[in-house]
Amino acid sequence: MGITALVTSGKGGAGKTTITVNLGATLAQKGARVVLVDFNMGLRNLDIYLGMEDCSLFDLGDVLTGVCKVEKALVHDERFGRLYMLPCPQFKEINGITAQHVAGLFGVLKNKFDYVLVDMPLGVGQMMENAASAADLGIVVVTPDYVSLRNADTVDRKLDVCGLQKRCFIINQVDLEILRSGSVPGIEHIARNMSTPLAGIIPYDENIHAGNNMGSPVVLAADSYIAKNFSSIALRVF
Ligand SMILES: Nc1ncnc2c1ncn2[C@@H]1O[C@H](COP(=O)(O)OP(=O)(O)OP(=O)(O)O)[C@@H](O)[C@H]1O
Numbered sequence: 001m002g003i004t005a006l007v008t009s010g011k012g013g014a015g016k017t018t019i020t021v022n023l024g025a026t027l028a029q030k031g032a033r034v035v036l037v038d039f040n041m042g043l044r045n046l047d048i049y050l051g052m053e054d055c056s057l058f059d060l061g062d063v064l065t066g067v068c069k070v071e072k073a074l075v076h077d078e079r080f081g082r083l084y085m086l087p088c089p090q091f092k093e094i095n096g097i098t099a100q101h102v103a104g105l106f107g108v109l110k111n112k113f114d115y116v117l118v119d120m121p122l123g124v125g126q127m128m129e130n131a132a133s134a135a136d137l138g139i140v141v142v143t144p145d146y147v148s149l150r151n152a153d154t155v156d157r158k159l160d161v162c163g164l165q166k167r168c169f170i171i172n173q174v175d176l177e178i179l180r181s182g183s184v185p186g187i188e189h190i191a192r193n194m195s196t197p198l199a200g201i202i203p204y205d206e207n208i209h210a211g212n213n214m215g216s217p218v219v220l221a222a223d224s225y226i227a228k229n230f231s232s233i234a235l236r237v238f
């Protein structure tokens, strides 16, 4: 039976999709069976970061509404062993998704995969409540700024209220020069204000941004410091 982890944040653009893709690819490089699920209904971008746009006829909406079985909607990324993606609908509107639908989906995926990483929509909402009540782990992504920190704490509390006990956070887009200037919250300040363990720190790095845009996740360069960083984060998270 696999583990379902939600990758969340309080503020948009914190790095949920970047971390979902690179953490998932890292686990798959180590031999695990991994599926990345895009929960950003209508605003998907996991497929772009993997360079796999238009690769699937079916999507998460079709699975949740019973149009097809999950196998039909999975897309294999052969660059990373057993890494799969489950894209969400871009233009179709999907209504009436309940906590039971989401729990059923996670159950099916956990039978097939070691890790189910869910790229969550921004903030808190019904989809978050449905997902949190059925998931095993919450990963909150925060960037070093006060708004991101406050909203990350809000999301973390919401996960807790929804019964998701096992949680951690990752600090992303850390710029050492700005950090040293003292104008943004430092690592210790962030750690003191979050009530869960810190699982890792990811620097702001143009290679990460370029990799996302080229559909070539940065951990493809397995010897890079970023790939090693994601490996350490994977060990601490799971
Ligand atoms: N560590 C990093 N270094 C450089 N750029 C980064 C880093 N992390 C993320 N980015 C860039 O920041 C932007 C937002 O990242 P991403 O899409 O992963 O965030 P998100 O939390 O999924 O956003 P959304 O809330 O829109 O879903 C992207 O342009 C991405 O390439």
Ligand SMILES: [Mg+2]
Pocket (backbone or CB within 6 Å): 016, 017, 018, 040, 045, 119
């Ligand atoms: Mg995203």
